[in-house]
Amino acid sequence: MSVTVRVDAAGVAHVEMCREKAGNAIDLAMATALLEAAGSCARTDGVRAVLLTGRGRSFCVGGDLREFAPLSGDRLAAHLTAVTDALHGALRVFAGLDAPLVAAVQGAVAGAGLGLAAAADLTLAASDATFVAAYTGIGYSPDAGVSWSLPRLVGPKRALDLLLTNRRITAPEAAEMGLVSRVVATDRLAGAAAETAAALARGATGALGATRRLVATGLSAGLDGHLDAEARHLADAAVSDEGREGVAAFLAKREPDWARRRARAGFVTEFK
Template sequence: MSYNNILFQVESGIATLTLNRPDSLNSFTSEMHSEIRQALKQVKQDATIRCLLLTGAGRGFCAGQDLNDRAVAPGEAMPDLSQSIKQNYNPLVRALMTLDKPVICAVNGVAAGAGANIALACDIVLAARSANFIQGFSKIGLIPDSGGTWTLPRLAGRARAMGMAMLSGKLSAEQAEQWGLIWQAVDDEKLLDEANSLAAHLATQPTKGLALTKRAINAAGGNSLDQQLDLECDLQYIAGCSHDYREGVNAFVGKRKPEFKGE
């Protein structure tokens, strides 16, 4: 399938989805959302894909919503922003966070508004040292969406979440790493190499076990200790019935490299 707003390719078990509207810092439009949904549907359904890498083209990762796509002429009624959230942003966040495969995000430049929160919804986030994260919503009278009010306090704590949301200042990649918002800040010229190397590694790992790990960690914030222990028990049962668990044990005993199939 050909796309106008994204680049999408699959190779060696890795699906790479690149936001591709560099002239507008890869800001979201309804058409871009539609194309992303189609690509993510393929990622979900194709068993040969075992890792997703999300990044942006040009000098930015994503500047959030393209406000020109919501332009209102004088005298017209204001748009119902909840419809855009329901139709586009919420499904995207849910798709990334529930995808039963690892999701890596390589933040190659500014990640602002929804762009920042979409990046933080991914499982492992790498960012170029020149990149920065900006909430930006408060500057136009809005609240953080795309999961921002859920993700930020869980990753950075309430005080930092409030500061980022209300002040909308720039948070450098290195500061984001120190605060625990992202996995790692890397030199700009090494970003894609590091991200591709990480994706290549994850694409050879026990995909089912990684998916169950993701499910457990994402559930932890809303569970009591007893609930989480029960969930671990249930998910470990599923993992223990997998081909990859058997292969991992046999490879360990046989002192050889395992050949995981993601099953």
């Protein structure tokens, strides 16, 4: 079992990487399982937030070098292509959801683990977490979107500092740079992350999805085009069920009822 998905009654999909004895290192099986898990979140009716975690002492130490090391030449290139195709496919699916993605990270966050942490909309880091790019230290270049996400989060100069020198940074440093949203005590990480995901699941999922896409595209879009996109999304939101419910609740001075659909309580899927 590489990855499990459990959708709770509030609509939070709990996606957990389960190779704790290997530091949740990503081998082909786990990359494929992450893609299947992301697809499960996309297909499951009522998923309103996704919480990504890694079981054990570390969130994810990156690629599984023990799997890669025996391979060479075309076999190695084909294997790495298969791993990255699956992992990048998972990132694309998560990015396309309306449901926001929350990551809770602890211990070692390295390589592709850094990419998963950076891909989340909100990343909570335990106070014991450390972050390192690691790629060039073994003669590799980045994957998992690291060369795309890291400059956007911390700026190109800081991104190159981390990517070229493989300097390991602490959770407070990562928060100061903008790599993580906030730092919490290690024994509070699970609870704080669950509370954050649950709060997002209680929100207006359509509006949250539009907002996360606007922020993502706004980093590269021109101002005129982005203003037009904002206007289109706002008009769509206003005429949606969520938009009408939000305005009605505001005028009636009550809490809005966003959750029109609920996920199945106790729904669990395991991916080998």
